[in-house]
Amino acid sequence: MVALESLKVAVIGAGTIGSALARELALAGCEVRATRRRLDRVRDLEELGVHLTSDNVEAVGGADVVFVVLKPHKVVPVLQAVGAALEGKLAVSLAAALDLALLRQAFPGVRWIRAMSNTAIPVRQAFTMYAPSPEVTERDLAVAQAVFGLLGTYEEVEDGYMDALTAMAGSGPAYIYTMLEALIYGGLRVGLPRDLTLRAAAHTAIGASRLLLSSGEHPAVLRDQVVTPGGVTIEGIFALEEGQIRTAFMNAVKAATEKSLVLAEETRRKIRDDLPE
Ligand SMILES: NC(=O)c1ccc[n+]([C@@H]2O[C@H](COP(=O)([O-])OP(=O)(O)OC[C@H]3O[C@@H](n4cnc5c(N)ncnc54)[C@H](OP(=O)(O)O)[C@@H]3O)[C@@H](O)[C@H]2O)c1
CATH class of the missing domain: 1.10.3730.10 (ProC C-terminal domain-like)
Known part of the structure; x- marks a missing residue:
């Protein structure tokens, strides 16, 4: 078991999911730096000891592990601006659509875990699915699992299932x-x-x-x-x-999965087009 007390964590993108994550991390005794531009919206996190900043470089630089909780199209530009501070770190992306191949291509010096959780984080009943990249160490996995455990239950899955799981469980x-x-x-x-x-x-x-x-x-x-x-x-x-309730549910998951796959493909293509060769 990994001791989370005093683990230094950066949460990049303290929105709906990110602020709920930052809260649980702070309650577990982690040293949390959380970022967004409109900090006034999450001032309550300061009462838990979360250090709020709009400086992503400062937050990432001081962290052992980085949680990326930005909208998918923002992940690459925001992290590119962070630059060398991210090198060599464990980073957990909770963004939909961005698969491990893309994350590793865009930031090769980072040990990536792709994860997908849901809105039940504040009641610690979220189901978090995650896929680690080959660079991730045993210790990295233990750290990530300890954090996911704060949010509810978790399960390792193949990266290829993630877009369908986004539609079904996300x-x-x-x-x-x-x-x-x-x-x-x-x-x-x-x-x-x-x-x-x-x-x-x-x-x-x-x-x-x-x-x-x-x-x-x-x-x-x-x-x-x-x-x-x-x-x-x-x-x-x-x-x-x-x-026909069962047909309705099965159709719902199929329709949402098709949409999720199309959106994910589109998002990845756009991002890849902007990446340096
Ligand atoms: N909501 C869900 O049920 C759910 C479930 C699973 C996964 N996800 C994934 O989690 C990610 C976040 O979703 P969300 O619903 O939490 O979105 P959200 O509420 O919009 O949170 C994203 C946050 O990123 C911040 N941000 C934007 N630009 C930034 C920058 N340059 N530096 C730092 N922070 C910045 C935004 O705050 P400012 O505008 O103030 O900067 C915003 O609060 C998405 O990729 C989504 O696919 C969501």
Whole structure:
């Protein structure tokens, strides 16, 4: 286990994901420098001891590990401006679309890990997927895993899966919220109180997910356990099937994946065109 206390971390791009990451790092005792241009938007991080600056060179220069949490098109120009300060460091990119081949081509002296997390970081329930480049050491991996562990659970995946995972799991909270909203509206439709319906829907989703993970069973098996002959649940299931809910979810992931692949390809091509030969 890596001790995170006093690890020096730079978070480049303290936006939605970056500021949530900086917060967890600071709470874990890391020495955090977080950057963005509009620092007034994240002043609350200072109360946790995060050093805020708009100077990316200063932040990277003083860091053992650099987290890059910029919009994809900004990563290369912003890091090129950082220059030599990044050389020889472990850097974790959370930017969508930028694969390891591109990151290594643009910054060959850096030990890269590509990662994708989600918005559940503030409640430490994010699912972070990561792919290390061959240069990454055992110690680098241990450091990155210790940080990902602060955010929730994590899993190493092949870089080639990342664009599809962006569409399925990165965008996943949006699908789950859509499902939860529909469940809540179902409750309202039959006259249940608004707040109670929201809690009932959310806790049911948490409980069902936990049971799925701990049982190791397929969801179809767990669902079947709830369905009694001529009972209540089968009526609900029948209505869901009539609404083709499973087809809708599968189509959603396919459509989002196709978009993710097109956008990623476009982003990489544009960036490659601007790279020196
Ligand atoms: N949101 C998600 O659910 C999610 C999930 C997984 C991964 N991601 C990935 O994480 C990355 C960040 O996403 P996000 O949603 O957190 O975006 P975001 O809120 O826009 O954060 C990006 C931050 O970068 C800062 N920035 C821009 N130029 C900068 C510069 N020159 N130096 C330092 N900071 C600079 C911006 O702040 P200023 O304008 O104040 O500089 C902004 O706050 C993206 O690549 C995205 O693909 C997002």
